[in-house]
Amino acid sequence: MPQEQVRWNDPKTSRYLNKRIPRVDGPDKVTGAAKYTYDIALPGMLYGKILRCPHANARVESIDVSAAKAMPGVRAIIDDISKTARFAGQEIAAVAADTEEIARDAIHAIRVTYDVQPHVVNTRAGRNDPDRVGDPAELSEGADPSTLWSQAAAVIEAEYYVPVREHLSLETHGIVFRWDGDDKATAWVSTQAVHGVAGGLANALRIQRQDLTVICNHMGGGFGSKFSAGTEGSVCGRLARLAGKPVKLMLDRYEEQVATGNGPDALMQCKAAMTADGKLLAIEADLWGTNGPGKRWGVAFPYRTVYNLPNIRTRSHGVSTNTGGARALRAPGHPQGNFLTETVLDELAAKVGLDPLEVRKKNVLRAVWREQLDAGAKGIGWERRNKTPGAVSGRYLRGMGCACNTWGGGGRGGSRCDVRIGSDGSVWVGIGTQDLGTGTRTYVAAIVAEDLGLPIERVHAEIGSSKLGQSGGSGGSVTTASVAPAVKMAALAARARLFEVAAPMLGVSAGDLECADGRVQARRNPSNSLSFEQVCAKLPPGGIEERGEWNRSLQQSGVAGAQFVEVEVDTWTGNVRPIKVVAVQDCGYALNRLAVESQIIGGVIQGLSMALFEDRKMDDPTGRMLNPDMENYKVLGALEVPEIVPIVFETHDKVTGLGEPPVIPTAAATGNAVFNATGIRIRTLPITPRRWFDALEEQS
Amino acid sequence: MNNFAWLEPKSVDEAAEALKQGGIALAGGIDLLTVLKERLVEPQQVVNLKSLPGMRSLEGRNGLRIGALVTLDRIAADEELGRNFAAVAQAAASVGSPQIRNVGTLGGNLCQRPRCWYFRDAEVHCLKKGGAACYAVAGNNEYHAIFGGGPCHIVHPSDVAPALIAFDAEVITNRRRMPLQEFFVLPSENVRAENVLEIGEIVTGVEAGMRPGTFSAYVKMQERPSFDWALSGCAVVLQMNGGRVQDARIVLSGVAPIPWRSREAEAAVKGRAISEVTADDAGQAAVRAAQPMTDNRFKVKLTANAVKIALLKAAGQRV
Numbered sequence A: 001m002p003q004e005q006v007r008w009n010d011p012k013t014s015r016y017l018n019k020r021i022p023r024v025d026g027p028d029k030v031t032g033a034a035k036y037t038y039d040i041a042l043p044g045m046l047y048g049k050i051l052r053c054p055h056a057n058a059r060v061e062s063i064d065v066s067a068a069k070a071m072p073g074v075r076a077i078i079d080d081i082s083k084t085a086r087f088a089g090q091e092i093a094a095v096a097a098d099t100e101e102i103a104r105d106a107i108h109a110i111r112v113t114y115d116v117q118p119h120v121v122n123t124r125a126g127r128n129d130p131d132r133v134g135d136p137a138e139l140s141e142g143a144d145p146s147t148l149w150s151q152a153a154a155v156i157e158a159e160y161y162v163p164v165r166e167h168l169s170l171e172t173h174g175i176v177f178r179w180d181g182d183d184k185a186t187a188w189v190s191t192q193a194v195h196g197v198a199g200g201l202a203n204a205l206r207i208q209r210q211d212l213t214v215i216c217n218h219m220g221g222g223f224g225s226k227f228s229a230g231t232e233g234s235v236c237g238r239l240a241r242l243a244g245k246p247v248k249l250m251l252d253r254y255e256e257q258v259a260t261g262n263g264p265d266a267l268m269q270c271k272a273a274m275t276a277d278g279k280l281l282a283i284e285a286d287l288w289g290t291n292g293p294g295k296r297w298g299v300a301f302p303y304r305t306v307y308n309l310p311n312i313r314t315r316s317h318g319v320s321t322n323t324g325g326a327r328a329l330r331a332p333g334h335p336q337g338n339f340l341t342e343t344v345l346d347e348l349a350a351k352v353g354l355d356p357l358e359v360r361k362k363n364v365l366r367a368v369w370r371e372q373l374d375a376g377a378k379g380i381g382w383e384r385r386n387k388t389p390g391a392v393s394g395r396y397l398r399g400m401g402c403a404c405n406t407w408g409g410g411g412r413g414g415s416r417c418d419v420r421i422g423s424d425g426s427v428w429v430g431i432g433t434q435d436l437g438t439g440t441r442t443y444v445a446a447i448v449a450e451d452l453g454l455p456i457e458r459v460h461a462e463i464g465s466s467k468l469g470q471s472g473g474s475g476g477s478v479t480t481a482s483v484a485p486a487v488k489m490a491a492l493a494a495r496a497r498l499f500e501v502a503a504p505m506l507g508v509s510a511g512d513l514e515c516a517d518g519r520v521q522a523r524r525n526p527s528n529s530l531s532f533e534q535v536c537a538k539l540p541p542g543g544i545e546e547r548g549e550w551n552r553s554l555q556q557s558g559v560a561g562a563q564f565v566e567v568e569v570d571t572w573t574g575n576v577r578p579i580k581v582v583a584v585q586d587c588g589y590a591l592n593r594l595a596v597e598s599q600i601i602g603g604v605i606q607g608l609s610m611a612l613f614e615d616r617k618m619d620d621p622t623g624r625m626l627n628p629d630m631e632n633y634k635v636l637g638a639l640e641v642p643e644i645v646p647i648v649f650e651t652h653d654k655v656t657g658l659g660e661p662p663v664i665p666t667a668a669a670t671g672n673a674v675f676n677a678t679g680i681r682i683r684t685l686p687i688t689p690r691r692w693f694d695a696l697e698e699q700s
Numbered sequence B: 001m002n003n004f005a006w007l008e009p010k011s012v013d014e015a016a017e018a019l020k021q022g023g024i025a026l027a028g029g030i031d032l033l034t035v036l037k038e039r040l041v042e043p044q045q046v047v048n049l050k051s052l053p054g055m056r057s058l059e060g061r062n063g064l065r066i067g068a069l070v071t072l073d074r075i076a077a078d079e080e081l082g083r084n085f086a087a088v089a090q091a092a093a094s095v096g097s098p099q100i101r102n103v104g105t106l107g108g109n110l111c112q113r114p115r116c117w118y119f120r121d122a123e124v125h126c127l128k129k130g131g132a133a134c135y136a137v138a139g140n141n142e143y144h145a146i147f148g149g150g151p152c153h154i155v156h157p158s159d160v161a162p163a164l165i166a167f168d169a170e171v172i173t174n175r176r177r178m179p180l181q182e183f184f185v186l187p188s189e190n191v192r193a194e195n196v197l198e199i200g201e202i203v204t205g206v207e208a209g210m211r212p213g214t215f216s217a218y219v220k221m222q223e224r225p226s227f228d229w230a231l232s233g234c235a236v237v238l239q240m241n242g243g244r245v246q247d248a249r250i251v252l253s254g255v256a257p258i259p260w261r262s263r264e265a266e267a268a269v270k271g272r273a274i275s276e277v278t279a280d281d282a283g284q285a286a287v288r289a290a291q292p293m294t295d296n297r298f299k300v301k302l303t304a305n306a307v308k309i310a311l312l313k314a315a316g317q318r319v
Ligand SMILES: Cc1cc2nc3c(=O)[nH]c(=O)nc-3n(C[C@H](O)[C@H](O)[C@H](O)COP(=O)(O)OP(=O)(O)OC[C@H]3O[C@@H](n4cnc5c(N)ncnc54)[C@H](O)[C@@H]3O)c2cc1C
Pocket: A631, B024, B025, B026, B027, B028, B029, B030, B031, B032, B033, B049, B068, B072, B094, B095, B096, B097, B100, B103, B104, B105, B106, B107, B108, B109, B110, B111, B112, B113, B157, B158, B159, B160, B197, B201, B202, B203, B204, B228, B229, B230
């Protein structure tokens, strides 16, 4: 069949696809049978530990490992990881020992003297230092805003700040590394890219990519921070080689929070204007932020992929700081840019005196957002909102806010999937992707089960190994749209082979056969059928194996969404309690509606957490992170999670990823809801009691 | 953490002796474990108080008597205590999470070390660890003291202590008995310790007399509503007479290096009926002498509101 004729299965007749499919590995996860990297224990395995520089900017003058070397149980030491540290927490040396305790003691026994240099760890502190600020990235479109202020019905001018956030994966970064000979090895890695890590790590260890097997069957979160095995990965491989034994090196919480990536901050000074009829007129802004030691930085401001913003001048400045480097964090740059844009828009709407919902509908680029805004407004009960923010008094005040999002989520070529059918009727599907927590394994099995007409339990899906067919990293929400088409094509190819075998048995041409309910049957006369097993018994003795490649026509890029948040502000404590979130999200053909809803809910939770709690705090005097833990790096807890209503808004019948988009607009919608409730605009995230009382003071 | 010997003492005397020999007491271990892991202390020996008999009784019917090894969860759940000493039960219930309350003990809660992020960071050699400076002064002090600070600016982390002090509780050790208020010391008196415990001294329990006709409450302001420390908190005990406050104890948490008794707030309600107006006045009075640092101005208003809410709650009014 030509590629473009292949379609996703009609939901009217499908058994699994576009339905709610419980995760195939759910039971393994709740019973503990699922093995994460953390759970891997090999015979004779040692434990690795890394010594990190305590200073934010320093050069190693000398390093003395003799005391560590002399400790019983210490099997390998590396003392040359880096001679300079550009942030507190950078890797300097490492040890492998019989137990984790010995490894820790040995690290403690290594003596390093540092030449400590001055540091800067915050964007605000660094932005006035020309040596630390990169050349601005400028955006200039339409008329010069300075010629337009006088024509505007409303002009606002303010400063906004979104702090650095962490990925906070519950399973930390880490690896178990085993050499299987001089130049062959196996690595269990908590990663969102098994093939990518196989390439990168093999390169770092100077072996052939095909000689390194990377395995990640289950992982406890990555959010964009686990595309590479990191310094800890290559260090672990080296330790294992030196010691001649497998080594396990899992980072602890401190290491995870200082050294494995973060989502950059965004500081903005902005002037913006709106016309009397609610059209955005002009934006002029300077932005600063830090990606860590480098100077490249940028966020998605203004959010031109959703809104029509005609006259713009912005200058974005990257600030080099002595902090751990940024990594992609769920929709990199978007939650920040979205918060800035949607807050500005909301402020202007309030100043012009228009309904912020209507203003959004006027400024969006495409009709889909208008429809979604209407659907969301209905879901939350927008008419119940506070019509005049600030007019109501009392301790507890309620309000609503909204914001829109967009994302790509199209697939990428290069994925290869294999399906094997045994003559005993067994079905296996394998592809070298991984499950970042989104439910990949489940739809891989479901796609095959659907097209072969089998119960999902009959399909054994294998993912999470670089020995399986090529597939890309799970980032940019591209996984589903990259993987699912290849799986579908492999399933169809395998089915075609079955039909070839069954056709003469049933006396029907292969093109007139179908698979349903565990049988292969004539489409026009289903009673003319054979059981799946009967057909398989006639396959060649070794069964069959078919490969599927990515099929562009099964996927599409571009999604839209709109979210509505209702909050209750306790004006006496400054606590903001989310009451309800309605999240309208398009993702094309939802392969697994349950997983889609779960992604939306997860994104909203992370977005609320950004709005209310998350804030990496770097200390100017010491240059150290003040909250490298989960005590003071706060996140939304189970008790703070409100009612979340996901609305799956399907606009087409192709597959599009949506791992990231649901996190984008939640923080902005929450801030807008706080304003709607109280008339107080909080322009610095997170919205904590401190921000609340500071804003009250500023206002009075 | 360093390697240490483990002792399971059979008597308080044996435990006390071991503490004199460089040991450190372990109760639930919730706090001690993290302190050991960060190498903030490196003891020769860890003395497991849980191997001792006794110190586990809890009584709230004819006065309050709580052994040092009673878990916070038991304090929070005891009905009689909840009736007669409501603020204490409420304070215990506000601590951390169920897991922490199930394991953490009263003795450990009173003797826990501060949460100051400079103190907790092994790499920062602050005043409290024998260093030369309090890093909170020039650094980030958003969670630090607005009363009684200097030269170190920690806040005492206990929620339970202020509530007990509001009932004039006494603390009992293997050597002495004293008002719980006097158990805690300001950094200006001793920057290295938060209380007056001497080496070899063990808290065995707390006691407070019955206070008929009192109404009490504990209110805790948190950044995150579930599972968080007090940004600020307030324990209130009101002795009422004919609808008016005859006597009041108002003790603040999370704002000073020790549980902070606010005599100003107490004076503001004395002789008056509790209403939103009096409660507000008391809140204002409580913070009049506050000395916020660079990042914690917000705590001033927050604390005034904590006092206000606690008073209204103690008086049984809707808030
Ligand atoms: C994440 C987290 C959140 C928390 N949240 C709160 C909170 O919101 N509010 C709050 O009040 N507390 C909170 N706590 C603190 C917790 O309540 C205390 O750590 C706990 O009560 C300590 O009790 P423990 O029995 O585990 O003490 P341990 O950890 O065993 O001991 C703590 C300290 O007290 C000493 N000690 C213990 N018992 C005695 C004794 N009988 N005599 C003399 N010295 C003794 C020990 O030597 C040690 O120095 C939290 C703790 C954590 C880790």
